[in-house]
Amino acid sequence: xxxxxxxxxxxxxxxxxxxxxxxxxxxxxxxxxxxxxxxxxxxxxxxxxxxxxxxxxxxxxxxxxxxxxxxxxxxxxxxxxxxxxxxxxxxxxxxxxxxxxxxxxxxxxxxxxxxxxxxxxxxxxxxxxxxxxxxxxxxxxxxxxxxxxxxxxxxxxxxxxxxxxxx
Numbered sequence: 001x002x003x004x005x006x007x008x009x010x011x012x013x014x015x016x017x018x019x020x021x022x023x024x025x026x027x028x029x030x031x032x033x034x035x036x037x038x039x040x041x042x043x044x045x046x047x048x049x050x051x052x053x054x055x056x057x058x059x060x061x062x063x064x065x066x067x068x069x070x071x072x073x074x075x076x077x078x079x080x081x082x083x084x085x086x087x088x089x090x091x092x093x094x095x096x097x098x099x100x101x102x103x104x105x106x107x108x109x110x111x112x113x114x115x116x117x118x119x120x121x122x123x124x125x126x127x128x129x130x131x132x133x134x135x136x137x138x139x140x141x142x143x144x145x146x147x148x149x150x151x152x153x154x155x156x157x158x159x160x161x162x163x164x165x166x167x
Contacts, residue, residue, distance in 0.1 A: 054132045068156065069109055071102070073131040073143060080105040091139055099146040106150035126154040 003011075053074055072079040077087045078099070086101045106127070127147045131140050144155050 051130070054130055055134075068126040068128045069106065069152065071106075071127055071129050071143060071147065073129065073135050073140060075132055075134060078102060078143060081109060088135070088139060091142055092136075094142070097142060097145050098149050099142055102143060102146040103150045106147060106152060110151070125152050126156065127152040128156045128158055130158040 051072065054072060070081055072082070073088065075088060077084050078091060079085060080102060083105070085105050086099060091099055129140065129143060129147075131143075147155055
C-alpha cells in the first residue's frame with residue numbers, strides 16, 4: 001500500500017514538535033504590576049499623622065478624619081496645606097479679626113484642583129485646624145474666622161485619639 005502525505009505526517013508522531021509550556025514571563029509581569037498597585041494604594045490611610053513640630057491636645061474621638069484642607073498653627077507660623085502664610089507673632093500683633101493672608105491662601109486653594117482627591121478636598125468647604133497645644137485661643141479664633149470668611153463653613157480641630165476610659 002502506498003503511503004500518502006497524511007499517513008507520512010501521522011507516522012512521524014511528535015518528532016521535532018515541542019510541547020507548549022507555561023510562559024512565566026507574562027505571569028511575572030502581572031504579579032509585578034499587582035505588587036506596585038498594592039504598594040501605591042496602601043499608602044493612603046484613614047489616620048492623619050501630625051507633623052513633628054506640632055504637639056496636638058489629647059481627646060477621645062469617635063469619627064475618623066476626612067480629607068480636608070489643612071491649616072497648621074505652630075508656635076512660629078501659620079501654614080495652609082504645608083505652605084507658610086504668616087508668622088504667629090504678626091497674627092497676635094494684628095488688631096483685625098480676620099487674617100487676610102490666610103483668607104487669600106484658602107481662596108486660592110479652592111482654585112488649585114489637580115485630580116479627583118484635591119477636587120473633593122477643595123469642594124468640601126471643610127478645614128482641619130492642627131494647632132500646637134501651647135497656641136493661645138485668640139490666635140486660633142482669628143484663624144477660624146479667616147476660614148469661615150473664605151467660605152469654609154465646617155472647621156474641625158485635630159486632636160490625638162486616646163483610648164476610652166472604663167469609668
